[in-house]
Amino acid sequence: MVEKNQRVSRGIIENQNMPRSWRKETKPHRFCPGCGHGIALKALGDVVDELGILDQVLYGCDIGCSLLSWDFFNFDSIQTHHGRTIPVIVGAKRARPEIVGIAYMGDGGGYAIGAQHLVNAATRGDRITAIVANNTLYAMTGGQMAPTTLPRQKTSTTPYGRDPLITGSPTLGPELVAAIASEGSYVARGTVGDYNKLKLFIKKALLNQMEGKGFSFVEVLSTCPTNWRTGAKETWGFLQGKMENYFKVGELQVSQGNRLGEEG
Amino acid sequence: MITESGGVKMAKETLAGEYQEILNNEKEMFMTGNEVVAWAALAAEADFMYGYPITPQNEIMYYWAKLAPAFGRGFLQTEDEISAGFTMLGGALVGKKTFSATAGPGNILMQESISMAEMMRLPGVWIIQQRGGPSTATVIYSQQEFRLTTTGGNGEGMRLVYSTSSHQELFESTIKAFNNAWKYRFPTFVLGDGYQAKMREPVVLFNPKLRNWEIIAAEPIAMKSGVPYLERDPVHLRNTFNIEEELYDILSGHLADFRRMKQEVVEWDEGGSEKADLLVVAHGIVGRAAISAVKTVNNQGLRVKYFRPITVRPFPGEALRKIVSEEPELKILVAESAYGQLLSVVKEELYGLANTIESYLKPGLGITAEEIEEILVRLGKKEG
Structure with missing residues (x-):
């Protein structure tokens, strides 16, 4: 008992602002100063605490900055290849439906290299929760263009700004998922600029999975001052100005055409 | 929610008993290699197949999709072989015996997940029914996936690969593949080909347990029982490392395990x-x-x-x-x-x-x- 209590006391994080499901031993975390991942993962940690599902969560993270969260929490996790987090979590969930499967990735993993997995998990109505952090570029590899890079935004592979005539327009992930996901799916876009709303969306996404209703998807508008090369003020300005202007925050209605259980 | 279909209910009530009897009575059957593989997976107590269609392995999925529901086991047709490989690993991670089957260009796409399995020591069985290459080529027969299957991927080829020459050997090697995959936790393969996949010949199916073959059970690697952190340490798996020495140490351990396994599994x-x-x-x-x-x-x-x-x-x-x-x-x-x-x-x-x-x-x-x-x-x- 003593040993167990010691472990419990070791697990309690003194700072009341930190979720209990956060792993104290791996804090401070490895993300850059000003990075939005910390806020997104705080919302996730708070929700796991509130739902009391520490022992039910299987958390998958991708390649790219999201992989830095591989030992971020006190629940079980697996870090996969770029874009492959959704299939790993789908496979686990199919094999053991009682698990609460969370696939966490960036916009490259969600909308480019792993787009086929997002599209098909959504249409199949896989009972998992996918969370995609959208920071408008590939951060870990050096700030290249992502599917979500805004028109005229400069990145290391669009040094003169993204030209939509050459590389198209930013991918609207939640809008895409809402158009194709099976009935019962949950789709929302939150932002690290509105913590309470983001937390609510993540909570609803996890509950939707736990109630067995369908695929659950949350895009999180996030910040990357390192690759944006911005100070604190400009970082927040880009997020709440340009990004939130282009990517509308809120819940999305799943298309009514995608009914389950209907004969073809 | 979609409820269980009448077909699945019927399979559980009637087919399960029939199938079990065939295995228990060591019945001699006349069937294709692909059918043999599905029966072997059943006999080896495989839980879940994740697959994507490609000739000449398709019938493995057909037979498994028919056999599996009768025994409460699972099948998922994924969006591609990349997904089939990674969903397999997700299932293995949480303690299920998972497998897939592929060939040719599908084998190439599977290499990504196989490399991750090799690094993270996630078990799995892959059935490779070789077809001609390079590229799409032919679908009938070939032995050109020898190198890809044994040493493909960005690693050291720490894999166990059985190459079979008859349906009997195909049945028995597939059962051994499941056992050794979960015993040693290296990616394990049965390397067949289009001829073996499609040809019919006699084979004696059997229940390995009635022949006193040990069937190695799958254990959860993550999502074991108990509240993580409070009752047990959380499981944090990764295949990314910050420094070369860290990777080298882990690989050295894997290579030592692989050399040890060799002494116990080589067959000729x-x-x-x-x-x-x-x-x-x-x-x-x-x-x-x-x-x-x-x-x-x-x-x-x-x-x-x-x-x-x-x-x-x-x-x-x-x-x-x-x-x-x-x-x-x-x-x-x-x-x-x-x-x-x-x-x-x-x-x-x-x-x-x-x-x-x-x-x-x-x-x-x-x-x-x-x-x-x-x-x-x-x-x-x-x-x-």
């Missing part, structure tokens, strides 16, 4: 004349043709042996080297339906020995017993 088949002038080395159904050819020429008085590796990775190199090193005059013939993929392994294993190595290489084409016979007669003729 050898036979023919006791003293020989010639040794044929071939795997899979070319190995079967070679054995048939050796028997014929032995009856004609030619002194010929055969060596057929059953595990082509790890390769039974010591056994081969022992045969060859005992007879300095022994000439070797390597026959394969590929352009030197087995040959290069044989050369590596026999490095330093002075024996002559001949080869008969027909990439993507079948090799008959008669063809091998003809070469053996030509090579086996005494000089002068």
